Amino acid sequence: SAVISQKPSRDICQRGTSLTIQCQVDSQVTMMFWYRQQPGQSLTLIATANQGSEATYESGFVIDKFPISRPNLTFSTLTVSNMSPEDSSIYLCSVSGTSETQYFGPGTRLLVL
């Protein structure tokens, strides 16, 4: 299994600002995924980040709001732009492992005031 770290682990931000979340994996992986988990809810896929190409966004999520970088096979960032209180969530990155599974980072807890 992959070991995944995220920074920051939590943050409190003001409305209208932006926050960039980092995801680091201890091995090279082809696909990285960014999820949002709103309070008390399950996981919703934001986008798939592929190295060397633009991220693929799910319905309801756009690049202007959630720009993603994937500079190499072990690292990705997700930016939450022009934040509002509705963006308060846990943001999780994950990677595909063997046997058709996903491994998750510990998440970034974001509170927007």
Add this chain to the structure above:
Amino acid sequence: TQLLEQSPQFLSIQEGENLTVYCNSSSVFSSLQWYRQEPGEGPVLLVTVVTGGEVKKLKRLTFQFGDARKDSSLHITAAQPGDTGLYLCAGDNYGQNFVFGPGTRLSVLP
């Protein structure tokens, strides 16, 4: 659109009791995963089931994949407070995407 349903949504039991959590869909998945998520943590993979009818055991946890690969169950024997958490099932759509269920929030009281 593929959807996964989980039941029950919430479950509060006493230590030592048995319980079963269900994950259902009208769609066929190539595999299905069960995760447990504790507060402040990311989901942790418990098991992956691939073959229809497959049964896997992980200590006190028993996982079953339906014959038609549309549903799954998780049975916990003699639940302990350490089993408390959010249990999520996720279906793999033949490598195209993962679909997560809404989760079952389990609380095991000492």
